[in-house]
Amino acid sequence: MIAIVLAGVGLGVGTFGFRFxxxxxxxxxxxxxxxxxxxxxxxxVLLVALVxxxxxxxxxxxxxxxRPAGVAVGGLLAWxxxxxxVVVLAAAAVAAxxxxxxxx
Amino acid sequence: xxxxxxxxxxxxxxxxxxxxxxVCLADGIVGLSFGAITVAAGLPIWLPMLLSxxxxxxxxxxxxxALVAAGGNPLAALAAGLLVNARHLPFGLAIGDVxxxxxxxxxxxxxxxxxxxxxxxxxxxxxxxxxxxxxxxGIALFACWNLGVVAGxxxxxxxxxxxxxxxxxxxxxxxxxxxxxxxxxRAVRLAALVGAVIAVALSPLLPAGLGVLLSLAxxxxxxxxxxxxxxxxxxxxxDEPARAAP
Numbered sequence: 001m002i003a004i005v006l007a008g009v010g011l012g013v014g015t016f017g018f019r020f021x022x023x024x025x026x027x028x029x030x031x032x033x034x035x036x037x038x039x040x041x042x043x044x045v046l047l048v049a050l051v052x053x054x055x056x057x058x059x060x061x062x063x064x065x066x067r068p069a070g071v072a073v074g075g076l077l078a079w080x081x082x083x084x085x086v087v088v089l090a091a092a093a094v095a096a097x098x099x100x101x102x103x104x
Numbered sequence: 105x106x107x108x109x110x111x112x113x114x115x116x117x118x119x120x121x122x123x124x125x126x127v128c129l130a131d132g133i134v135g136l137s138f139g140a141i142t143v144a145a146g147l148p149i150w151l152p153m154l155l156s157x158x159x160x161x162x163x164x165x166x167x168x169x170a171l172v173a174a175g176g177n178p179l180a181a182l183a184a185g186l187l188v189n190a191r192h193l194p195f196g197l198a199i200g201d202v203x204x205x206x207x208x209x210x211x212x213x214x215x216x217x218x219x220x221x222x223x224x225x226x227x228x229x230x231x232x233x234x235x236x237x238x239x240x241x242g243i244a245l246f247a248c249w250n251l252g253v254v255a256g257x258x259x260x261x262x263x264x265x266x267x268x269x270x271x272x273x274x275x276x277x278x279x280x281x282x283x284x285x286x287x288x289x290r291a292v293r294l295a296a297l298v299g300a301v302i303a304v305a306l307s308p309l310l311p312a313g314l315g316v317l318l319s320l321a322x323x324x325x326x327x328x329x330x331x332x333x334x335x336x337x338x339x340x341x342x343d344e345p346a347r348a349a350p
Binding site: 001003004005006007008009010011012013014015016018019020021022023024025026027034037038039040041042043044045046047048049050051052053054055056057058060061063066067069070071074075078079083084085087088089090091092093094095096097099 | 119122123126127130147148151154155157158159160161163164168172178179181182185186189190191192193194195196197198199200201203205210211213214215217219222223226267268269270271272273274275276277278279280281282283284286287289291292295296297299300301302303304307308312315316317319320322323326327330
């Protein structure tokens with residue numbers, strides 16, 4: 001159990017290290033508009049990649065149809081400029097509803 | 105509490121405060137399931153609480169618990185969690201300036217850096233609102249996530265399958281809705297799409313988290329049209345999010 005606690009605290013320290021290192025480096029630099037664009041774009045790329053993997057995959061294999069269908073409906077609504085609350089609730093409701101109907 | 109809510113709402117505006125509250129509610133329920141699943145796996149009741157306070161990054165916490173509960177080597181679980189969380193380094197580089205100056209603010213603000221708070225910050229245009237959105241989302245999510253975890257750890261298996269509520273679809277939808285305005289820039293959109301294809305294609309073959317990091321291979325595409333002198337862009341200030349390409 002001691003090993004698990006130490007590993008857990010280590011994960012916290014390491015994660016904080018990533019967060020703090022990035023933010024501190026940023027606060028020390030004066031950036032050109034182009035570099036700032038690149039850094040902002042890197043977060044956008046990572047977050048969209050995360051949207052892709054967390055929509056389609058579950059532990060390395062296909063997550064089933066209900067979840068991507070929910071995210072697709074949410075994405076469509078967001079694109080049509082629906083309010084955020086509607087987007088999120090629709091995504092959850094479509095996924096939950098499809099599962100209720102037996103779609104996996 | 106009521107006056108705090110009113111202050112936040114005045115600062116953020118009604119809509120943004122409501123959006124953040126909704127994400128907090130959803131993540132609080134996921135926190136419930138994290139607490140419940142960890143305790144149900146036979147781990148001590150305080151472990152999910154400890155992890156949620158010191159790590160505060162949901163996906164890595166679920167993975168860490170799954171690995172150690174299955175009898176895996178804690179060091180391997182640590183390494184796996186760090187790989188999943190490495191994306192926080194580029195996050196800090198992108199939005200580090202919203203934390204404000206001063207060591208204490210940077211320390212606390214860094215700890216509140218998660219996918220949702222970064223996405224909320226990126227979704228705002230002017231720097232005051234980005235800062236307000238980041239801090240409000242970070243603080244509120246830290247509170248809701250940890251309260252959810254405590255309730256879940258004590259509540260047993262009440263909510264262990266959040267998929268039944270579709271919450272697994274809510275998380276990507278939240279990020280997608282917040283990031284959509286940044287995708288108006290054609291070059292950024294191309295980079296993000298190619299990056300997502302890379303991540304989805306490679307993730308099944310690689311340790312968790314690595315596929316998402318490798319999406320950055322598509323980052324040079326975001327610079328299309330930005331090499332060489334571009335006088336129009338000289339007016340774009342450093343801290344604004346991506347804009348439509350000329």
